[in-house]
Amino acid sequence: MATLSTRTHDAPIARKKKSKMNAPAIILLAPAVLLLLSVTLYPFLYLLYTSFFSQNLMNPSAKAWIGFGNYAALFKDADVIRGFTNTLVFAFGAVGIQMILGTLIALILDKDLPGMKAITIMMLIPMSITPIVGALTWKYLLTPPFGWVGYYLQKLGIIDQPIVFLGSGFSAMMSMIALDVWNWTPFVALILLAGLKSRPHDQLEAASIDGARRYQVFIYITLPFLKRFILIAVVLRLIEAFKNFTGVFGLTNGGPGNSTLLASLVVYRKALESFQIGYAAAIAFIFLILLSIITTPLIGRLQKEITND
Structure with missing residues (x-):
């Protein structure tokens, strides 16, 4: 029972240490992830957004929502x-x-x-x-x-x-x-x-x-x-x-x-x-x-x- 109690008490501490250890890695990876999202996710969303409009480059002001x-x-x-x-x-x-x-x-x-x-x-x-x-x-x-x-x-x-x-x-x-x-x-x-x-x-x-x-x-x-x-x-x-x-x-x-x-x-x-x-x-x-x-x-x-x- 004492061993089980010790393990139960140590589990949150281990998770807390692990999260602290991962924090620098997340900070270092954040710029690369943001850059990757900017060159992949944003163009994808903009493509999807534009597909719901009737838009002609010869007359950009005539952009109109037409759904599907x-x-x-x-x-x-x-x-x-x-x-x-x-x-x-x-x-x-x-x-x-x-x-x-x-x-x-x-x-x-x-x-x-x-x-x-x-x-x-x-x-x-x-x-x-x-x-x-x-x-x-x-x-x-x-x-x-x-x-x-x-x-x-x-x-x-x-x-x-x-x-x-x-x-x-x-x-x-x-x-x-x-x-x-x-x-x-x-x-x-x-x-x-x-x-x-x-x-x-x-x-x-x-x-x-x-x-x-x-x-x-x-x-x-x-x-x-x-x-x-x-x-x-x-x-x-x-x-x-x-x-x-x-x-x-x-x-x-x-x-x-x-x-x-x-x-x-x-x-x-x-x-x-x-x-x-x-x-x-x-x-x-x-x-x-x-x-x-x-x-x-x-x-x-x-x-x-x-x-x-």
Whole structure:
């Protein structure tokens, strides 16, 4: 009983000491937290606030409250629906290919072969190029009659005449996906390579002693271990792919027609070409909700993987 009484008496004192110890940490973290809130929470709230108004940059004084009018209109807007649909196709197509190619490249780079370090460094070149420069370069390479891609395909006898890659909706979308794959596959490969380098060697040695084949080692040892790294790469790349603007703006500008129109380009056109700020804010807010719905389960799964480690 005396021991229990002593513990009960000491508990508030321990909590008080703990709160005093945390006070300096809270004071030191406060400026960073306030700065983070100012650059994240405030723009989010302002975006939501603006979406309930009819506001045009050409006539700012005519700002009027319309409630959910912008949201009702965007679900009937063919351009908005097309932009969201194209964004889903582009994001999942590009990220899916990047994950496959990135895994294969990471497995190759993980081998102790001569020249692997030089190849790893060269892989960083696409990531180091300014996105608009990369997009315009690809546009030049794909556009006949001066584009190198069609020219050399014709010289090699693969095609009879140069292909207008950006002339049809399907080929233009594939070109956009190819540009994103070229640009960001090295990023995925480097993340997965880091995971491969941190694999437990005792499991690999045990599998080798037991006579496991390479594909069995990959399926039952390597792939489960890489799960968290794959989730990290998928989350980061999905977020960036959904926000893609420079690539589509520089390569196709949404064309031909609206076949490659992405949600980011829709927001840009509504806000800075049509000057419908309130309407653009509503589109951006729905776009943010859609992205959150897709990425939240992945982030939750990643947290669970880290917790269960």
